Amino acid sequence: MYLLIPAAGIGKRMGSNRNKLLLKVRSQPIIAWTLLAAQAASKINWIGIISQPTDWPDLKAIVTDLKLTKPVEFILGGSTRQESVYNGLQALPANAEQVLIHDGARCLITPDLFNSCAQAIGEYRGLIAAVPVKDTIKIVNGQGIIESTPDRQKLWAAQTPQGFDVKLLKQCHAEGLRQGWQVTDDAALFEKCGIEVRIVEGEETNLKVTTPQDLAIAEFILTSRGF
Ligand SMILES: Nc1ccn([C@@H]2O[C@H](COP(=O)(O)OP(=O)(O)OP(=O)(O)O)[C@@H](O)[C@H]2O)c(=O)n1
Numbered sequence: 430m431y432l433l434i435p436a437a438g439i440g441k442r443m444g445s446n447r448n449k450l451l452l453k454v455r456s457q458p459i460i461a462w463t464l465l466a467a468q469a470a471s472k473i474n475w476i477g478i479i480s481q482p483t484d485w486p487d488l489k490a491i492v493t494d495l496k497l498t499k500p501v502e503f504i505l506g507g508s509t510r511q512e513s514v515y516n517g518l519q520a521l522p523a524n525a526e527q528v529l530i531h532d533g534a535r536c537l538i539t540p541d542l543f544n545s546c547a548q549a550i551g552e553y554r555g556l557i558a559a560v561p562v563k564d565t566i567k568i569v570n571g572q573g574i575i576e577s578t579p580d581r582q583k584l585w586a587a588q589t590p591q592g593f594d595v596k597l598l599k600q601c602h603a604e605g606l607r608q609g610w611q612v613t614d615d616a617a618l619f620e621k622c623g624i625e626v627r628i629v630e631g632e633e634t635n636l637k638v639t640t641p642q643d644l645a646i647a648e649f650i651l652t653s654r655g656f
């Protein structure tokens with residue numbers, strides 16, 4: 430299975446002066462934990478790291494240190510996640526029929542989740558890992574007044590990996606460009622094109638390291654795993 434890792438962000442919400450994926454948790458950069466999980470997932474056999482050239486020296490050093498045995502390609506990142514994934518899709522080998530996309534920032538993913546998504550994409554044209562929402566969610570208007578409370582039974586928090594038929598995802602990205610759609614995940618492009626996306630049960634611990642608080646939580650989870 431081909432795996433694209435969007436890793437070209439700047440980490441504005443982390444408040445760091447460099448790509449947050451280079452910050453360390455339990456003595457390894459965030460991106461290293463993501464790569465180690467991909468390396469350990471038996472169904473992943475090719476990794477594309479979508480990233481900014483300024484980070485390439487650091488990223489290449491990390492890949493070398495980890496002694497990854499799977500082929501790793503460096504792909505030019507864009508100015509949004511959507512643009513980065515678009516670039517990643519163009520850089521896939523011509524024989525890639527299916528792809529998993531996994532945020533570099535979701536460094537606590539287990540190899541099992543990579544494998545279960547890779548397995549499931551044989552059955553569906555599009556899928557995402559997601560977990561049921563635990564809080565009661567409110568729709569709120571611009572004045573801070575609640576408009577409605579959606580039925581929680583139907584609410585899931587989207588994670589990555591997100592897996593797709595490559596040809597269809599390329600078509601949906603191209604349509605997104607034509608229509609000017611701006612989305613925060615690839616499933617949303619499938620949805621807008623009217624193509625079914627299946628949920629695969631994700632992991633509560635598969636959080637996206639976004640803020641300094643998330644760094645502390647990631648540190649705690651990795652410690653509890655014995656790292
Ligand atoms: N232009 C971008 C922006 C984001 N990403 C990647 O998409 C994932 C999810 O994005 P997010 O957590 O929002 O990362 P940042 O964009 O770095 O964070 P922020 O929004 O706080 O600036 C991350 O692995 C990030 O590196 C990317 O590849 N290209």
Ligand SMILES: C[C@](O)(CO)[C@H](O)COP(=O)(O)O
Nearest residue numbers: 532587588589613614615637
């Ligand atoms: C793709 C994603 O990880 C799903 O939760 C997420 O959308 C990434 O971007 P965000 O804008 O930081 O939520």
